[in-house]
Amino acid sequence: MRRIIWLVPLLLLFACRQEKPVVSFMVFGDPAEYAAYEALVAAFEAENTDIDISLTHIPSSKDYRTKLATDFAAGTPPDIALLNYRRVPGFAAAGQFEPLGPYLDRSDVIQRADFYPITLDSFTWQGEVVCIPQNISSLVVYYNRDLFAAAGIDEPGDDWTWDDFLAAAKALTLDKDGDGTTDQFGVGVEPSLYRIAPFVWQNGGRIVDDPTYPTQLGLTRLPSLQALQWFVDLQTVHGVAPNRLEEAAIDSETRFVQGTTAMYLNSRRGTPTYRESAAFDWDIAPLPRGQQAAGILHSDAYCLSAAAKNKDAAWRFIEFANSPTGQTIVARSGRTVPSLIAVAESEAFLDPAARPARSRVFLDTIPDLQMVPLISTWEEIESTASEEIERAFFGDITAEEAAILARDRTEEYFTLGVRP
């Protein structure tokens, strides 16, 4: 009996806590990124004492999508989820998100014109803005300045080319002790459809046959295939990137952070982790250009679940997160290239005291950004195609075989896919 009495104050405490609306919010990312969202939630709760935000963090973005899909299937989705624009159509096609366009129009805090237009476009489904974009990131080249200096080569310029890139990569690939194995690699890159896409565009190719109404992958066409071939050659011909065993032994991103890979291709996402863990001087450069300049949009947004109980409370958090104050907090962590033009141009993002010094690259390349097509089955298309691209990158099959296999294996997903 005495033991039960102990429970009473606890229960009371619990009951009191439950009075406030609790809004659940799910994010993905590395530990360093998670800290940014903790700060965001703390700032919101300090200003809005009547709402509790419960933050859930899933480290891997693949697990994140599975978790989210399962939560929706079980009827218990988080009220707010942070989601990449490639993954939104799968959920939007099933009507699982509350379109936020009308909320945005009613807001006194943020307006459509405050955002870079491509970010709103990438989250538009059936003519309506579904989620509120948080960032406008893109693929860039992170490079180790110390290794460039040690090799005595110039750092990448703003208009460097594929040839410059390859020359630098070759000069930075070293067998230091002469034992026949490479100790330092010039490049690290994940062999996936998402990574090769900008190179395909730069060569005048297409990743799908028709960007407005995609019906199959377009990697088999000549300009696309040439770009894929160039990408694959980095590993199979030039050996400037780790082979399959070397990549399995230590992955390229870890090698970059350890200082044994000179250039690593990643979006803004890598910045918080490299700030925290890289013990050398590093910076970023734009992607090298091919026949033309092209970049790939990486954008995440706050999405509101259609099943959320307290949509107004949840919207207040989304509005806060995308207000200049909210975006400034996350931008300071290094995680985002803010989608609000004013914050992106501010010192919160362009802080000269924080790495990378050339953060402006993200903003200067915005006019060249393209996005992958919006289709509900894009996730499956991308992961299936990437399996073949990876095999080509590690020399199991040719680039052309990969392009054909990727096209054929993804065909049914284009048939099943729902388009906006």
Place this chain on the structure above:
Amino acid sequence: MNRDYDRRLRLLLLPYAAGIGLLFVLPALMSFALAFFRYDSLSAPRFAGLVNFSLVRTDSLFNLSVVNTLALVLLPAPLRVFGAFLAALLARGGRLRHLLRAAVFLPSAIPATAFALAWLWILNPLYGPLNRLLASLSLATPGWLADAQWARPGLALAVLWLVGEGFLVCLAALYDVPRDLEDAAAVDGAGAWAILRHVLLPFLAPVILLLMARDAVLLLQESFTLTWLLTGGGPYYATYTLPQFIYEAAFDRLDFGMASAALWALYAVTGLILALVYTIARQWQIGMSEEEFLL
């Protein structure tokens, strides 16, 4: 008295029986019904007859996953039971028996994720201790989990160490062998091998068979945790197993109908393996009544 005791035993079992019924049997039966529907959990299920089964049967990934699953059961299961038996034999007596028992049981007591991480390190193609050892002996160093040819042997190698439960059962069974029998055999001039062959093995045969069945069933499902963490089914589907097919169908593609059909294929494979073991047991007419064996 005895009946009363039996009733009490049944009463004690009731919570477990209820739990198993509610958490395993009922969902299994429901999944059987689901196998005849197209269902994505977001819209209402649509009756589809045998469509899911024919979808599964014609799916090349499904067929590949069945082959991979069987490969990861057929070789490791007998090896594991044999290993458990040998270890029990060694740990039965001697001064180091306590240490030996702890060592054999330890891998089974480690959480599966920690065990998997340890093996990721052991099997690291360039920096892992195993390949360093092989290299120092001037032997070939396979790419293990990164190599399509070697990924399955690598997984099997990791799985072989999880013999803890089988080991305990074997050890208990060995202690049940009357000492007199061994002594009598020794007096008749039997060596260690003859004792093992003619005294211990016949005594333990039912236990070993039972363990074999249990191990095969366990491996069919247990392989999921390890493959998921060690290889994710790769490289290029070399270790893609049936549980992963079911998991991805259900939770990546939200195709619960197809996942249920594949799940019942897994049950069918499990049933076949059990039937095989049961038939062998009947053939051998192992020294137990049928009733006892079923228990």
